[in-house]
Amino acid sequence: MNIAILILAAGGSSRMKATKQLLPIDNNTMLGLTIERALNSKANKVFCVLGANSEEVSKSIAGYNVKVILNSEFEKGLSSSIIKGIESIKPYSFNAVLITLADQPNVDTEYINTLIDTSIKHSQHIIASNYSGAYGVPAIFPSKFFDQLMQLKGDKGAKVFLNSNLETVIAVEAKDQLIDIDTREDYLNYLKNT
Template structure:
């Protein structure tokens, strides 16, 4: 199964008060770590959507084997980054896209491989991370959902699709891995882990 990985890192991180993507973590940066985990799955096509602080963030990942996509409309939210990513990936030969965030540092390659394995076994279903009451990303979207992803906008991202009764969605228990780092306090807690 040919799956591309799309890492979303276009936000301005206003609550953090600094360029969140470049914060140090795990011997690299938050974004660098997300890219390393994506590459460790063995998938060949890894893309990263950047927007705010495009040059600063882009320079920090120059040595990574990742294709950078610029979302000039990043102010329109997460949904616009997913749409921009899907539109800019060569999707013709893809079976699915795994969408993940740069600011979920506890998501590791092992968990991403579980998502990919489940998607391979169920090629016509979305495979989402179970947040308890809701489903979210990281999630794998099969190609029949690409058009819908291209139409996303606003800050909701793909939540509506992943929680829609009309969509076929398999949930994986992400346990405590789905933790977004949005504030200096959360970042401080992360560094203490």
């Protein structure tokens, strides 16, 4: 099975008041850590959507074997990054795409591989992370859903799409993987607990 990983890292980090993608974690940056874990997974290729501060962020990840996609419309929300990403990966004929965020530092390679293994067993289903009963990303979408993903709007990203297609979703229990780092307080709490 040919799977791409699409890391969404285009946001302007307005609540953080700093370039979130470049925050230091474990001798790396938040985005660098996300990319490393993706590259170490069973996926075939890693793509990263950048937008805000793209020049600076792009330089910070230049050493990684990842294809950068620029989203000049990142201010329109997460959906714009998903659309840009799907447009860019379509020509590669992937069977599925794993969409993940750059600000979930607890999503490790093992968890990514669990999602991929589940997708291999259930290749026609969406594989989503279970946030105590609601579904979200990281999630894997088979290619038959690509056109629908390209119709998304606003800042909810794939969440609304996932939760309105429940009959096609297989959920993977995520435990503590799904902490989002949105504020300075989130970041400091994360550092304190790792």
